[in-house]
Amino acid sequence: MSEIQCQVANIEPLTDTVYKVELTPSSPMSFKAGQYILVHMGENDKRPFSIANAAWDNDRIELHIGADEGNAYATEVLERMRNDGTITLSGGHGEAFLKPNGKPMILIAGGTGFSYTWSILQEHLHSNDATPITLYWGGRHADDLYLADELTALAEKHDKFTFIPVVEFAHDDWSGRTGWVHHAAMADHADFANVQVYVAGRFEMAKVVREDFTTRGLSKDDLFGDAFAFI
Known part of the structure; x- marks a missing residue:
C-alpha cells in the first residue's frame, strides 16, 4: 500500500x-x-x-x-x-470495516475507540440503507464523551439511529446509563443472534464483549473489531 x-x-x-x-x-x-x-x-x-x-x-x-x-x-x-x-x-x-448485511447494527465504543464507530456511523447515515444502528459510547466521565451533543442531535434527526451514552463514574447530575458500556448493551439485548456488532476500545474490553455476546448468540461472523486480529 x-x-x-x-x-x-x-x-x-x-x-x-x-x-x-x-x-x-x-x-x-x-x-x-x-x-x-x-x-x-x-x-x-x-x-x-x-x-x-x-x-x-x-x-x-x-x-x-x-x-x-x-x-x-x-x-x-x-x-x-x-x-x-x-x-x-x-x-x-484493517478488515473490521463496515459490512452491512441487513441485520441491525450495534456499535460499542470505549473512549477514543469512538473514532472507529464514528466513521461507520457517518457512512451508514449517509447511505439509503434504513437498517437500524445503535451506538453505545462509554467513558469514565461525561466530559469524555466529547461529541455527545452532536450524536444526540443526529439521533433526533435519523429514525434509524439510537445513541446511548454510558458513564462509568457519574456525577449526581448525570441522568443517563452508568457502568460498563457493554453491560448497557446486554441490558437491552437478551439475544444477539440477529445483529451485527462493531467494537473498538481497549483490548480487554473487546475480549469481554466477544465472550459475553457470543454466549448470548452472537455469531463471530457478525462481530468486527481490529482487536480481534490480535486476541
Whole structure:
C-alpha cells in the first residue's frame, strides 16, 4: 500500500487529553469506513490510528488521538505533526470495516475507540440503507464523551439511529446509563443472534464483549473489531 504525504490542517483539543487532527492528503485516499491508517514515524515505526471520517469524505483524514502525559506513543505523533506540519501515512488498513448485511447494527465504543464507530456511523447515515444502528459510547466521565451533543442531535434527526451514552463514574447530575458500556448493551439485548456488532476500545474490553455476546448468540461472523486480529 503506497505512502501518502499529508499536510496538517488543524489540531484542536476535544478534551484535556484527546485531540482532533485534520489532515489534507496530497490526493484523496481510498479506504472503507472502519479502517485505520498507519502514521510513519520511521522505517520500522508505523503507528495505527482509526480514521474518524466517512469513506465518502476522503479528501481529508480525521483522527481522534488520545495523548495524555503518560502516552508517549501518541504524544510523539502529535509533536511530529505540530513541528513538521506534514506527516506520512498509509491506509486504509484493517478488515473490521463496515459490512452491512441487513441485520441491525450495534456499535460499542470505549473512549477514543469512538473514532472507529464514528466513521461507520457517518457512512451508514449517509447511505439509503434504513437498517437500524445503535451506538453505545462509554467513558469514565461525561466530559469524555466529547461529541455527545452532536450524536444526540443526529439521533433526533435519523429514525434509524439510537445513541446511548454510558458513564462509568457519574456525577449526581448525570441522568443517563452508568457502568460498563457493554453491560448497557446486554441490558437491552437478551439475544444477539440477529445483529451485527462493531467494537473498538481497549483490548480487554473487546475480549469481554466477544465472550459475553457470543454466549448470548452472537455469531463471530457478525462481530468486527481490529482487536480481534490480535486476541
